[in-house]
Amino acid sequence: MLPRIVVKIGSSSLTSLEGGLNREAISYFAAELSALYRAGYQPLLVTSGAVAAGFREIGYPERPKLLHEKQAAAAVGQALLMQTYREALAVHGILSAQVLLTRSDFHNVKRTGNASMAVEELLKHNVLPIINENDTVSIDELKFGDNDTLSALVANLLKASHLIILTDMDGLYTEDPRINPAATRINQVDEITDAIYSIAGGAGSSVGTGGMRSKLDAAKIGAFGGVPVFIGKMNQPGEILSILQGTGKGTYFSTQSASLPRKKQWLGFLSTPIGSLVVDAGAEEALIRGGRSLLPVGVRKAKGHFHAGDVVEVFNGDGEILGRGIVNYDAEQLQDILGLSSVDVVKKINSVHRLEVIHRDEWISLKS
Ligand SMILES: Nc1ncnc2c1ncn2[C@@H]1O[C@H](COP(=O)(O)OP(=O)(O)O)[C@@H](O)[C@H]1O
Numbered sequence: 001m002l003p004r005i006v007v008k009i010g011s012s013s014l015t016s017l018e019g020g021l022n023r024e025a026i027s028y029f030a031a032e033l034s035a036l037y038r039a040g041y042q043p044l045l046v047t048s049g050a051v052a053a054g055f056r057e058i059g060y061p062e063r064p065k066l067l068h069e070k071q072a073a074a075a076v077g078q079a080l081l082m083q084t085y086r087e088a089l090a091v092h093g094i095l096s097a098q099v100l101l102t103r104s105d106f107h108n109v110k111r112t113g114n115a116s117m118a119v120e121e122l123l124k125h126n127v128l129p130i131i132n133e134n135d136t137v138s139i140d141e142l143k144f145g146d147n148d149t150l151s152a153l154v155a156n157l158l159k160a161s162h163l164i165i166l167t168d169m170d171g172l173y174t175e176d177p178r179i180n181p182a183a184t185r186i187n188q189v190d191e192i193t194d195a196i197y198s199i200a201g202g203a204g205s206s207v208g209t210g211g212m213r214s215k216l217d218a219a220k221i222g223a224f225g226g227v228p229v230f231i232g233k234m235n236q237p238g239e240i241l242s243i244l245q246g247t248g249k250g251t252y253f254s255t256q257s258a259s260l261p262r263k264k265q266w267l268g269f270l271s272t273p274i275g276s277l278v279v280d281a282g283a284e285e286a287l288i289r290g291g292r293s294l295l296p297v298g299v300r301k302a303k304g305h306f307h308a309g310d311v312v313e314v315f316n317g318d319g320e321i322l323g324r325g326i327v328n329y330d331a332e333q334l335q336d337i338l339g340l341s342s343v344d345v346v347k348k349i350n351s352v353h354r355l356e357v358i359h360r361d362e363w364i365s366l367k368s
């Protein structure tokens, strides 16, 4: 299999602030994608820009904020975006195809299998998949919103060897350079800690959406899936190959050596937590460093109306998130056994299905 490269291009690199596509930029990116093919890689493109490309044509004075307006702008802009890419790529003899995905396409194994099958078939025929979120049918609560997370999920799903996230800033800085011009670039990040998150701000322009924060989310997802991520900018011919050679203008994020099983990736990044638990220091140690299951004795509080089988978030006493897991008790049942030893749990509940509150196989640690 040729090494797969997922390239994500943000709205800020494709459109002007007044709305509308920057055709020169698209021609440039098409040439860079063609350089990837020539160098023996198999590229996949995740592109934003539908809303930004469409809002002016439809008559909105600025990037719309209301859902139905965004949906309409995306419907106009997505067609324009695809047409422009198709023409620019055809100059290099590259055939491209539109793939629109929604968050719910990643919600279970069957649906992800379905999406990946379609993309695999395109790759088999040397067609470049051009992926975007299906904005016209996505509703806000169930949306990726920005395409950073989507690109990382695609990279993990298709076992890419790299994810390149292109934006209007040449990497992660010690602070948003638009706010503090003295900020300096961080060239390499080995671990995405809370301190790294704290320096990442939101979108930098009126057309961008997630800013550096959602790009770090993507880098984290990539790290868990075994895909190294680059975040940066390019505007010179041949730069995409420099990025792969380690000399790109941006920040490189290293990956965990082994990729997490798909179920754990789902737990960490796609599941919807229904409630939360607060655990004591002993339980934190067992979960984070001991690789053990969570027992009732270590649970201090349970919040929310969850049922056995739901996903809950787990926090320590300082309010730091430790991870997520599938809980084995209903919320009411758990209230009765908080802090009890396993012997006392068995005495209190007649039929204990599974003693652990969260089994270690159904847990993902999110604390770095
Ligand atoms: N620590 C940081 N380092 C670099 N850029 C940052 C940082 N925090 C916030 N940003 C902002 O993130 C923006 C890029 O994200 P975004 O606007 O969503 O672009 P895109 O449309 O390419 O996804 C930059 O323009 C920058 O202003």
Ligand SMILES: N[C@@H](CCC(=O)OP(=O)(O)O)C(=O)O
Binding pocket: 009, 010, 011, 012, 047, 048, 049, 050, 051, 052, 074, 132, 133, 135, 145, 146, 147, 148, 207, 208, 209, 210, 211
């Ligand atoms: N799917 C949307 C993405 C919106 C957006 O701004 O994303 P991004 O530029 O990647 O932060 C679109 O095509 O307009």
